[in-house]
Amino acid sequence: MSAPYVLVLYYSRHGATREMALQMARGIERAGLEARIRTVPAVSSECEAVAPSVPEHGAAYATLDDLTHCAALALGSPTRFGNMAAPLKYFLDGTSSLWLSGALVGKPAAVFTSTASLHGGQETTLLSMMLPLLHHGMLITGLPYSEPALLETRGGGTPYGASHHAGSDGKRPLDEHETELCRALGLRLAQAARRLALALDGEA
Numbered sequence: 449m450s451a452p453y454v455l456v457l458y459y460s461r462h463g464a465t466r467e468m469a470l471q472m473a474r475g476i477e478r479a480g481l482e483a484r485i486r487t488v489p490a491v492s493s494e495c496e497a498v499a500p501s502v503p504e505h506g507a508a509y510a511t512l513d514d515l516t517h518c519a520a521l522a523l524g525s526p527t528r529f530g531n532m533a534a535p536l537k538y539f540l541d542g543t544s545s546l547w548l549s550g551a552l553v554g555k556p557a558a559v560f561t562s563t564a565s566l567h568g569g570q571e572t573t574l575l576s577m578m579l580p581l582l583h584h585g586m587l588i589t590g591l592p593y594s595e596p597a598l599l600e601t602r603g604g605g606t607p608y609g610a611s612h613h614a615g616s617d618g619k620r621p622l623d624e625h626e627t628e629l630c631r632a633l634g635l636r637l638a639q640a641a642r643r644l645a646l647a648l649d650g651e652a
């Protein structure tokens with residue numbers, strides 16, 4: 449059996465959500481857990497698969513096994529019309545076997561997103577990403593206001609999860625508060641996974 453890990457599963461077209469995933473991983477590692485970073489391929493309206501089976505750069509593609517055996521899940525997507533991006537939804541729509549077996553029931557999860565505009569749907573996207581995770585029986589964790597950056601931020605950052613305002617050209621980097629909140633959410637998620645594992649060990 450492999451060491452426990454937190455799966456950081458994201459889709460990113462232009463890199464902003466990927467940068468958030470890396471910061472989430474920093475927080476997860478701060479709690480002493482491995483962060484397994486995985487992405488999903490783009491979807492196409494063509495019927496045949498067009499993406500190479502191994503991505504040309506960046507994280508490897510996620511498998512159902514990555515999801516089945518994770519101790520916790522951090523799910524990240526760019527905002528697309530106030531909702532998660534289709535490639536991530538497509539991957540989640542292929543997880544029926546895990547729903548049937550209850551593989552994700554009771555595992556902690558957290559969500560993160562990046563938008564072009566500051567009020568362009570960060571919260572709705574984060575909430576929409578929680579829905580399939582709740583159907584899977586996962587335990588959603590957000591960000592508490594005891595995180596000072598949540599009150600100080602002039603960019604992204606919500607109690608529902610981490611967020612980032614990339615600007616209309618998509619070039620605005622994660623600022624200090626957005627970075628801090630990504631790391632805080634990663635840390636919180638990994639700590640929840642650890643505490644849950646210890647509690648279950650105690651029960652056994």
Ligand SMILES: Cc1cc2nc3c(=O)[nH]c(=O)nc-3n(C[C@H](O)[C@H](O)[C@H](O)COP(=O)(O)O)c2cc1C
Pocket residue numbers: 459460461462463464465466525526527528529530531562563564565566567568569614618
């Ligand atoms: C089809 C499409 C829809 C989008 N919808 C929104 C939106 O509703 N609100 C918003 O602020 N940005 C929207 N954006 C912009 C992206 O969310 C934003 O550029 C994000 O930072 C991209 O993340 P990435 O660099 O990880 O790909 C949209 C982009 C595309 C391509």
